[in-house]
Amino acid sequence: MRGALSGLSSTSWISTFLKRPGRWKTACRGVLSVSHSQARALVAGSGSVPPAGSNFRSGARRECLPEALLVPWTSSVRFPSTRSDREDCPPRLPVSRICVLLPLAVRRLIWKPVREGESTPPRCELQNMGHYSALAVAMEAFREHRGWKRVWRSPEPRRRYDVIIVGAGGHGLATAYYLGKNHGITNVAVLEKGWLGGGNTGRNTTIIRSNYLQDASAAIYEKARALYETLSQDLNYNVMFSPRGVLMLAQTEHEVRGYRRTAHANALQGVETEFIEPGRVKELCPIIEVRGPRYPVLGALWQPRGGTARHDAVAWGYARRCSQMGMDIIQKCEVTGIRTAGGEVSGVATTRGDIDCGKLGIVVAGHSGHLANMAGFRLPVESVALQALVSEPIKPCMDVVVMANTVHGYMSQSDKGEMVIGGGADGFVNYTQRGSFSHIEETVRALVETFPMISRLKMLRHWGGIVDMTGDRSPILSRTPVGNLFMNCGWGTGGFKSIPGSGWGFAELMAKGESPLCAEFGLDRFREGRFIDESVAAGVAH
Amino acid sequence: MLILTCPCCGIRCDETELAPGGEAHLKRFGPGSSDEEFEDYLFMRANPMGVHFERWLHVYGCGKWFHAARNTVTLEVYGTYPAQVHAPPQEIRDMISTRVPGWRWKDDS
Numbered sequence: 001m002r003g004a005l006s007g008l009s010s011t012s013w014i015s016t017f018l019k020r021p022g023r024w025k026t027a028c029r030g031v032l033s034v035s036h037s038q039a040r041a042l043v044a045g046s047g048s049v050p051p052a053g054s055n056f057r058s059g060a061r062r063e064c065l066p067e068a069l070l071v072p073w074t075s076s077v078r079f080p081s082t083r084s085d086r087e088d089c090p091p092r093l094p095v096s097r098i099c100v101l102l103p104l105a106v107r108r109l110i111w112k113p114v115r116e117g118e119s120t121p122p123r124c125e126l127q128n129m130g131h132y133s134a135l136a137v138a139m140e141a142f143r144e145h146r147g148w149k150r151v152w153r154s155p156e157p158r159r160r161y162d163v164i165i166v167g168a169g170g171h172g173l174a175t176a177y178y179l180g181k182n183h184g185i186t187n188v189a190v191l192e193k194g195w196l197g198g199g200n201t202g203r204n205t206t207i208i209r210s211n212y213l214q215d216a217s218a219a220i221y222e223k224a225r226a227l228y229e230t231l232s233q234d235l236n237y238n239v240m241f242s243p244r245g246v247l248m249l250a251q252t253e254h255e256v257r258g259y260r261r262t263a264h265a266n267a268l269q270g271v272e273t274e275f276i277e278p279g280r281v282k283e284l285c286p287i288i289e290v291r292g293p294r295y296p297v298l299g300a301l302w303q304p305r306g307g308t309a310r311h312d313a314v315a316w317g318y319a320r321r322c323s324q325m326g327m328d329i330i331q332k333c334e335v336t337g338i339r340t341a342g343g344e345v346s347g348v349a350t351t352r353g354d355i356d357c358g359k360l361g362i363v364v365a366g367h368s369g370h371l372a373n374m375a376g377f378r379l380p381v382e383s384v385a386l387q388a389l390v391s392e393p394i395k396p397c398m399d400v401v402v403m404a405n406t407v408h409g410y411m412s413q414s415d416k417g418e419m420v421i422g423g424g425a426d427g428f429v430n431y432t433q434r435g436s437f438s439h440i441e442e443t444v445r446a447l448v449e450t451f452p453m454i455s456r457l458k459m460l461r462h463w464g465g466i467v468d469m470t471g472d473r474s475p476i477l478s479r480t481p482v483g484n485l486f487m488n489c490g491w492g493t494g495g496f497k498s499i500p501g502s503g504w505g506f507a508e509l510m511a512k513g514e515s516p517l518c519a520e521f522g523l524d525r526f527r528e529g530r531f532i533d534e535s536v537a538a539g540v541a542h
Numbered sequence: 543m544l545i546l547t548c549p550c551c552g553i554r555c556d557e558t559e560l561a562p563g564g565e566a567h568l569k570r571f572g573p574g575s576s577d578e579e580f581e582d583y584l585f586m587r588a589n590p591m592g593v594h595f596e597r598w599l600h601v602y603g604c605g606k607w608f609h610a611a612r613n614t615v616t617l618e619v620y621g622t623y624p625a626q627v628h629a630p631p632q633e634i635r636d637m638i639s640t641r642v643p644g645w646r647w648k649d650d651s
């Protein structure tokens with residue numbers, strides 16, 4: 001077929017061909033197997049392979065896409081006008097329709113010549129809002145995957161929003177998403193000074209677990225972990241949640257006792273964990289050296305449904321859904337001031353002008369203290385650097401996440417094969433998002449004892465993020481001294497795992513003024529001495 | 543990597559030789575203070591983007607505490623000075639003023 005098609009030289013050949021219905025099947029197969037340039041030629045209707053750089057801009061592409069094909073896909077995707085509309089947007093594409101549409105589509109692909117300057121129907125713009133599916137991928141293949149559109153819109157800021165969220169990291173975007181999904185509030189803007197997910201969300205080592213000691217922590221982290229289980233389906237975006245299991249190694253007698261206690265607490269909280277013996281650890285992770293002598297493995301706290309997810313995808317997936325709900329995600333828009341009137345927030349000053357709002361949610365991790373200063377209050381938070389590094393990619397050698405908290409090191413293997421390694425946080429205030437060699441040395445020196453095989457690995461990249469550490473190492477999801485201004489921060493070294501739960505609770509807090517998930521995490525706990533002391537309980541980074 | 547000169551023994555040490563001790567020049571509140579003062583002293587921190595004063599312990603050296611004036615955004619070190627003071631010495635303040643025009647020590651305002 002390839003040969004036959006490359007020999008095409010005139011449109012008349014095509015029309016003759018199309019008049020013989022018996023050859024439809026072959027034609028379809030042919031379209032699928034032609035090379036890119038040949039396919040272009042076909043679509044353009046010229047019949048001959050065009051020179052590189054000819055009229056195949058994406059605009060032209062879109063026009064030649066059969067409308068019949070677009071309609072059924074976009075019909076499930078139009079901007080929903082009412083809430084009930086929004087709640088169920090199932091993919092609607094019955095097989096019968098495919099059977100009718102596919103031949104039509106192919107015919108249209110072959111027949112319709114590209115006309116320069118022809119206006120594109122607006123629904124094409126909404127194609128990006130479409131439902132992702134295997135079928136969508138197959139259909140896109142017909143146009144060389146040029147039809148995929150931007151995943152979220154980049155609008156100009158409006159004058160006013162009901163709710164403004166500062167910070168388009170995972171927590172900010174999840175908050176916006178659940179504001180819309182659970183509370184019907186969609187007149188929302190998410191303002192981001194850099195690019196979406198460019199803060200800690202895009203810099204973390206993606207460990208997800210919920211084996212905390214204190215009840216309040218277990219509740220919110222387990223809520224988050226449970227939401228992660230179905231997040232890809234909820235968002236219709238593959239966040240690559242991989243519940244491969246998390247091992248927290250006990251390498252001192254003290255840790256053994258601590259983790260046994262946590263396992264009991266988890267049993268009461270309904271979080272599935274188990275304390276396991278060294279033999280089982282070795283079984284689950286054969287590359288581990290359990291005998292020591294420097295750091296023997298005496299057991300581990302095992303959470304089989306913990307794991308990892310793809311960090312960027314979490315941010316992108318939430319952003320896409322927020323955009324679909326009509327929310328504005330505005331990047332390169334730094335908040336430089338917070339305006340108040342009569343003790344209540346009235347808006348923000350940004351590098352792209354002033355914007356008014358009814359309610360303001362500040363979700364900026366390491367920059368929380370800075371934003372609180374703008375609003376005129378202080379936080380029990382210090383911002384320090386936390387860093388990580390990855391090795392060259394190697395063959396699969398470890399299918400669990402291992403954390404060694406005594407030595408402040410942890411490791412997992414990414415889908416690309418890189419060993420992802422993290423260490424402890426710095427002890428001094430720093431806003432540079434840079435790592436330091438002393439930390440690499442400290443982390444790797446200790447991990448090599450437990451994983452002797454990594455001694456021969458080359459390390460490829462190394463980076464830092466600025467994490468927000470509170471006095472008791474637990475987060476703050478709270479009202480503030482300023483009316484209608486809410487603060488979500490203090491996730492420190494371990495907030496990726498909590499993104500869905502935090503967004504869920506914080507959205508409820510912002511919408512209703514209170515949320516059971518957030519109740520214990522108020523700012524007032526520091527004055528009242530009601531700490532959620534995970535720093536002593538777990539003593540763990542991340 | 544952070545390199546600070548210990549004013550007590552004069553050694554130029556990198557951060558692995560030191561232990562960080564948090565924000566400097568905090569006013570200590572104890573028994574008899576209000577809840578608010580106590581909370582402030584224990585938990586609230588300046589956490590500034592820019593000029594910052596900190597306590598450091600020369601832990602793998604002379605074992606003494608000292609203070610450092612540093613920029614948290616550029617990592618520039620303005621100087622170190624002994625811990626037995628309530629405010630940064632004048633020469634450190636002058637140094638910062640030349641590097642960060644418009645900067646003032648909080649008690650001056």
Ligand SMILES: Cc1cc2nc3c(=O)[nH]c(=O)nc-3n(C[C@H](O)[C@H](O)[C@H](O)COP(=O)(O)OP(=O)(O)OC[C@H]3O[C@@H](n4cnc5c(N)ncnc54)[C@H](O)[C@@H]3O)c2cc1C
Nearest residue numbers: 167169170171193199200201204205207335465495496497
């Ligand atoms: C190296 C490293 C490893 C980690 N490993 C793990 C892990 O394994 N598991 C885990 O659960 N957690 C981990 N964490 C922690 C986790 O990354 C964070 O807790 C989490 O990503 C915080 O998300 P966020 O949305 O609150 O903040 P961010 O993702 O940092 O988002 C805040 C956003 O606010 C923006 N912003 C700041 N100031 C302004 C302003 N003035 N105007 C507008 N926008 C502004 C920033 O640009 C940023 O994009 C790790 C962190 C680091 C640095």
Ligand SMILES: [Zn+2]
Nearest residue numbers: 548551600604
């Ligand atoms: Zn010294």
